[in-house]
Amino acid sequence: MEAMALDRSPDGEALRAQAARIRGRVVEMCHASKSAHLGSSLSCVDVLTAAYWHALRIDPKRPDDPKRDRFILSKGHAAMAIYATLAMRGYFPEEELATYNQDDGRLAEHPPANLLPGVEAATGSLGHGLPIGLGSALAGRIKGQDYRVFALLSDGENNEGSVWEAAMFGAGQKLENVCVIVDYNKWQATGRSNETLALAPLRDKWAAFGWDAHEVDGHDVAKLAELMANVPNGSGKPVALIAHTVKGKGVSFMEDDNNWHYRAPTAEEVTEAHRELGLI
């Protein structure tokens, strides 16, 4: 197990550079596979970077260590982002990213069960990751282990009733070692998330459900790293970070344009994206 994350403060510059590299890989993967969910993947890269390169107490060589922190990508449609993250963090070879969405591989369009190191739970149907995370946290409590559980949800995912069942349960059980991060990119598949269901005020909703809820810039990777590393934060409550993000973040012509929920970039657009990300 690596040294406690709390021993060091986040290196913002290094984290931003890492996030850019992940975005570059995600754009390449989307182009090669012609798959959907590029915008949703790009919006949560800073959260993943803050988690895997700072906050989480993990050892990629020991993905099944019982004492590891658990990170559950509940918004499983951001599979490209978690695959690039896990590979670049050392859970499996980066070359395998080229097999994404190809025949006979391990990297399907949603993360698989019991197949890929570092994937804590198979997700893709929304509203499942948090209940699984709460069960994981309770198992730790029963066994006297102090690992933390992080669940990354999409804003559209907050439409699911099971999310709010879980919110009440997590607060009721005072699971202060659990942290929800909502990737609040203001879009769901076919429309503005606040025009679809009445999502706002989202922080107030989580607070009303008994969580220590905070709004945060979901692209301030250093701040995210600090807040996530600080779980449990002394409030005695589970923590909810409402991370304000931009769908398609990092590539100007993808930002806040919901066409990139389903569109894949051309080769020229990949080059342009890499240029904007400072990778070439």
Place this chain on the structure above:
Amino acid sequence: MRNAFADELTKLGQEDPRVVMLSGDIGNKLFDKFKDAQPDRFFNCGVAEQNMMGVAAGMAMNGMRPVAYTITPFITTRCLEQIRTDAAYHEVPVTIVAVGAGLSYAGLGPTHHACEDISFLRSIPNMVVMAPGDAWEVRAALRAILRQDRPVYMRMGKKGEPVIHSGPIEDFEIGKAITIEDGSDVCLLSTGNMLPEALEAGRLLGEQGISTRVVSFHTVKPLDEACLADAFQRFQRVVTIEEHSVIGGLGAAVAEWAVDTGVDARKLMRIGTPDKFFKKSGEQEFARECLGLTGHQIAERVCATVEQRTSAVS
């Protein structure tokens, strides 16, 4: 059955530190002994079954043996996707225990009836589907479930059903049916809480000179294929009996098996509930009578289709 379940689970909770009890806000006082003995391993999850099932899966992924319990429709259809995706797809040892299967809670109306659960659950990969026939089978099944590593669905009746076995069933195995009475003309395969009706039907058929084997077919998935092969070979009629729809239940499973294996499927007769909601008020006994599921009605239905062998009549 439910009291036996609570009692056996309390014992298992003391024997196995991995056992965790999750209740969907039912069983008032039923689990008091478990709670007293294991306060940190009992969770009232409230009326929130989707979350309860996901929590159970998360626990099972992390080395625990959660047992999730509430009334049948709410722990099956209400959270079917969590059962499928969180428990079965991850292939983790979640034990799903349903109370009030079939028409046990007839008086509560169709919202509380459960005549489709076997059908749903057995179509899910990795799932084991069980329906013990009495309180002793419930105890034995629960022990057997916690000795293995797959997700299991166990449907029970309510409380106060006749006790069939005389004591603990030492050689109980998941997927191995139990012959309660033996015979040579007709084989009744009963699953779950229909066992007393099947035994009554067997007794009445015997009085008619029809020698009847009665089997407690407590596991619907995986099927006891050896038991079925023997039944279709030796008996002129094989009858499935269940308080469950004829669509997708034990009878359907046996019919599928019969067609796939090439035995004489014409021997099969399926007794279950019709493809209809039962909307009348009244208790379980009344509902069974209306649907032709009581022992004497089963005997009459079977008798009408059996060639009585004069040699078998003394």
